[in-house]
């Protein structure tokens with residue numbers, strides 16, 4: 001048996017988020033293109049060197065991206081939306097940034113392409129756009145350039161290509177509807193050209209990612225797999241490892257095993273079948289790439305378990321790769337930099353660097369047929385089960401008591417809404433925001449100084465209060481109807497709640513890319529969760545004391561906290577969500593008791609938590625919706641519950657949204673031109689909606705006319721009495737100047753419409 005170690009991709013941001021700093025400096029015209037490229041090159045070199053040092057035999061190339069790897073593919077295929085073409089269609093890095101952000105150091109400002117969640121992760125990709133008879137041409141040479149770079153350093157490289165079918169599936173039709181598969185024949189020659197270029201470089205294996213194989217696919221798409229991979233097989237002589245990840249592929253297995261490919265990567269963390277059973281069904285001469293190290297969580301792997309599983313197939317296959325289940329893009333880089341995590345707990349974790357080391361340990365153990373080193377590596381896993389950090393009997397008893405509770409509001413929306421209208425007395429088309437206000441450098445410094453004990457709790461509280469006061473004053477000056485405190489005390493909407501709940505631990509440097517230059521540090525759920533003490537009550541009450549307008553309390557919902565944390569794996573997600581929901585319920589009821597009449601419980605990750613195959617949706621939705629409702633269970637009819645969701649597909653999700661029974665839902669719709677509201681109309685969504693009227697991810701300022709147009713479209717779909725006016729998402733990433741100008745335009749547009757009624 002021949003074994004090599006590889007991974008499906010390494011985090012691209014750099015241990016100190018060097019990529020983020022470089023991108024943002026370039027956008028601000030503080031560094032040149034040459035300097036930007038130099039930083040990218042240095043990062044790639046560092047990452048490759050790290051992997052080699054950690055015993056990775058085959059280095060993934062193509063995991064680096066200037067913004068997003070789907071967007072890199074768009075560039076490679078020359079699939080540039082017309083509005084982003086400039087300068088005689090010559091494309092360069094600014095074309096890429098214009099597609100992503102609507103603006104770049106050169107070229108005109110335009111609306112950015114849509115951004116949406118990458119399968120069930122918290123990573124966002126830029127959605128490719130297709131028109132009827134879309135043509136493609138090989139343009140952006142980044143992948144081949146990087147391959148040459150890796151080869152020049154003497155590395156054995158494995159290029160990563162996003163497969164043509166996944167690329168087409170993930171894209172969106174602009175204009176008249178057509179079958180996206182009609183474009184396959186236009187796109188395949190570009191892939192062929194790419195594969196030829198790769199072949200010329202004497203590359204052993206090409207990783208072609210087709211993650212859509214984890215989804216339910218129509219017959220025509222499964223047939224298209226035969227067509228595509230036969231085309232590659234006939235026209236190219238590369239060894240292809242077809243790569244699937246994020247889910248089980250049993251339902252598409254028949255198709256996969258009959259494809260003319262040379263290798264298959266399996267995400268064995270998410271596969272429902274046993275490795276041995278799969279191995280028996282997979283052609284003997286195929287290379288098997290075993291995705292055994294979880295790229296989506298931070299726990300050490302049970303290497304002894306995998307040793308035993310792999311041993312069973314060891315003598316029956318010619319060649320295997322030991323690999324991560326998916327790209328390590330979704331995982332922090334190195335646990336060694338965590339100086340504040342308790343040493344007992346730290347031993348439970350493996351970040352990207354440690355995951356590569358796990359592959360090294362496993363390969364050696366298999367080769368030497370000796371598990372000694374695996375035993376010491378996995379010892380902390382056993383210790384964890386017995387640790388008293390994990391179990392809290394109070395939480396467990398509360399959960400037991402809650403088992404029979406069916407959470408719901410006392411009355412239906414139309415009755416509640418009468419009470420709420422009476423209490424709140426808002427104008428038609430009430431204006432509000434999603435919660436966060438600009439997180440300026442000065443604000444981040446205050447938080448940082450407090451964290452590093454440069455300022456004490458008192459000074460910190462006063463500084464935060466000063467910012468809340470400014471946020472309220474600005475909102476009053478702008479004339480918003482429902483105000484927020486602005487979330488200045490929060491580093492992140494999930495990490496902050498994690499920090500204030502029992503059962504979590506956090507990292508100092510566990511950054512993971514969320515989109516573009518934006519990163520998050522997911523907290524880690526290590527044990528039973530409960531509320532330590534009130535979390536948002538004091539600051540929300542303080543904000544309310546400064547204004548006569550209603551303040552909307554701001555919480556992150558249980559499913560989103562769960563989804564955007566690294567969860568424990570010893571109890572079900574349902575149990576964790578229930579623990580979170582009960583903790584939030586304590587907070588909701590205390591906010592209500594303190595006189596806060598509007599409470600928003602954000603659930604932007606509810607959709608992304610859906611299992612990839614539909615037959616598994618029902619049980620997920622049952623517990624996820626239940627957790628959301630449990631978090632507000634017990635509030636009065638007159639308390640208006642809002643929720644917020646962004647950057648996700650709603651089409652197939654309307655029943656769930658309705659069942660949440662929030663009085664108001666604010667959603668992202670502006671990048672998609674209010675198309676989404678058609679769905680709300682079709683489903684006769686009964687409660688109130690705030691469709692985002694401008695895109696907060698772009699620095700471009702929306703015009704009053706443009707917002708008015710969008711509002712008119714919205715009024716055609718939804719009864720005006722149930723419509724709210726708000727941006728797409730929180731304003732934390734924007735500057736104050738951008739925020740004020742945009743909100744001013746938004747309010748003016750609402751006033752213009754009100755005046756015409």
Ligand SMILES: CN1c2c(nc(N)[nH]c2=O)NC[C@@H]1CNc1ccc(C(=O)N[C@@H](CCC(=O)N[C@@H](CCC(=O)N[C@@H](CCC(=O)O)C(=O)O)C(=O)O)C(=O)O)cc1
Nearest residue numbers: 122444445447448491492493494514517518519520564733
């Ligand atoms: C709504 N979204 C969110 C998602 N996931 C989350 N967990 N949170 C979200 O809000 N998923 C979907 C979307 C994605 N959107 C975003 C939007 C914005 C960000 C973002 O702004 N991220 C920041 C980092 C935020 C943070 O934690 N900042 C810390 C400061 C940490 C830091 O930068 N320290 C510096 C020193 C700073 C100084 O000295 O001034 C350092 O360590 O070097 C804080 O504010 O306290 C980002 O910059 O990327 C993410 C997702």
Ligand SMILES: N[C@@H](CCS)C(=O)O
Nearest residue numbers: 434435436602604730
């Ligand atoms: N309340 C959060 C929601 C982001 S999805 C914010 O405004 O940033």
Ligand SMILES: [Zn+2]
Nearest residue numbers: 604646729730
């Ligand atoms: Zn949002």
